[in-house]
Structure formats: structure tokens, C-alpha cells
Amino acid sequence: MKIGLTLSGGAVHGIAHLGALKALDELQIPIHAISAVSSGAIAGAFYAAGYSPEEIFKFVSNTVFWRLAKLAFNKRGLITLFKLEKEFIKYLGNHTFETLKIPLTIGTTDLRQGISVFFSSGNLIKPLVASNTVPLLCPPYEYQNCLLVDGGLTNNLPIECLMDTTEFQIAIHVNPLNPHAPLRTFRSILERTSHLAINNNVQPRLALCDLLIEPPALKYYSLTDLKNARVMFEAGYAHTLQFTDKLLSLKG
Numbered sequence: 001m002k003i004g005l006t007l008s009g010g011a012v013h014g015i016a017h018l019g020a021l022k023a024l025d026e027l028q029i030p031i032h033a034i035s036a037v038s039s040g041a042i043a044g045a046f047y048a049a050g051y052s053p054e055e056i057f058k059f060v061s062n063t064v065f066w067r068l069a070k071l072a073f074n075k076r077g078l079i080t081l082f083k084l085e086k087e088f089i090k091y092l093g094n095h096t097f098e099t100l101k102i103p104l105t106i107g108t109t110d111l112r113q114g115i116s117v118f119f120s121s122g123n124l125i126k127p128l129v130a131s132n133t134v135p136l137l138c139p140p141y142e143y144q145n146c147l148l149v150d151g152g153l154t155n156n157l158p159i160e161c162l163m164d165t166t167e168f169q170i171a172i173h174v175n176p177l178n179p180h181a182p183l184r185t186f187r188s189i190l191e192r193t194s195h196l197a198i199n200n201n202v203q204p205r206l207a208l209c210d211l212l213i214e215p216p217a218l219k220y221y222s223l224t225d226l227k228n229a230r231v232m233f234e235a236g237y238a239h240t241l242q243f244t245d246k247l248l249s250l251k252g
Helices: 011-026 038-048 053-062 064-073 081-092 125-131 186-208 216-220 226-241 244-249
Strands: 003-007 033-037 104-110 115-119 141-143 146-150 168-172 211-213
Touching (some): 003 011, 011 053, 011 168, 011 226, 038 081, 053 226, 081 125, 125 146, 168 186, 211 226, 216 226
Parallel strands (some): 003 033, 033 104
């Protein structure tokens, strides 16, 4: 049975994907294709290139990438896409989509047409940067006659990309809503507004999942909570292991 894996966006919550991938590795669950957006695309691209979840965590937490993330989430200015692209090239520059160990599809959003644009061949770095181009924090990324931004804006759980090539769909969604979250500041209200808007494009796609992994502990952390990255990693790991019996049954 061919297994497809979809990784949602979710800003810093995307760290939980790495914990989930670690659990899948330990259970020796084969992944035959990956579809991902935004921070999920980072996890997916590095994993498809052969990096281990712990290696990917070290990349995002111990490199310039982390400092760029902090810049993006503070109050002072725009993240520099050139620097982000440079970091991706440093670790993934030898890869195209065709050279990855696992087939990968990356989702982006074309601002001009208001539609999702998916990439699964050719240059890997440019779609990866585009899918992590957060509107208002980053200038849109021009590529292939499109003005591209975060793929999660139009499709934050692109399961349908895998339906024709895989038989069992695992989706990891890292944006559970917390109905009791305090909404007292402009920043918290802005984050919740964005969260709700993106969540609306996820709901219709949940019916396509054969197994949905959504770590509930993530709802207690902000989408920009860099300080609790390791906690989110462990949350993804622990929650995925709760599906051990189901996952092992996929191995036949």
C-alpha cells in the first residue's frame, strides 16, 4: 500500500511535524509521497532530501534561519527573502524535485489570480521560499509569471495532490484551535483572525484523510512561540505514537 503524507502550514507549530516524522521513522512507516505548504514544506523538503527529523530541527534552531524567523515575528520589519533563500540553498542547493528520495509537492498561492499553484518538478528552492512567504511580513515572491505567497492562504492541507498516486492518506495538521485562548491584544486578535480564515480551507479536506494527526497540545502555544520549539517537537512525537497500532497495520 502506498502511503501519502500531507503536512500543513502553521508557522512555528510546523516544528511538530518533525516530531511526528521521528515517530513515523521509529515505526518504520514508509512514506511514498509528500504534499506540503509553508512550514510543513520546510519539513517535507528536508525529509524528502534525506535529512533526519533531528537534523532538520538543528537546522531551524541553530542557523541563520532561526534568526530570520525571529525577525519575521517581531514588530520591526520585513524578513529578507534573499537570506532565507540563501539558507535553503546551503542545505538543499544540490537538489531539484527530481533528485529527492521521496516525491514532493509544494503548494503556494498566486496573489494575482487568488489560486493555489503547486510545484513538483524542476527547481526546489524557489517554490520552497515562495510557500514560506508570509503576506504582510514578506514581499511576494515572483516566479514563473506568478506573484507567490504562503500556500496555506488558499490550501493549508493539500491532500488532493496525493490522491492519484497513493492509497492511504496521513495528514498532519498543526493548527488546532483553542476556544479559550485570551484575545486581549491586537497581535493575538490578528493571529486568531488569520488562523480562522486559513482553518476554513482545511475543513473540507479533512474528509479525504484516512488518518488525521493533530497534536492537541499545540493549541496552547502561539503560532510564533519560538521559545517552545522543542516542546512542540515532542508534542508531535508523542501524539503520533498514540496511533502506533493503526500505523503498524499499514505495513501489512
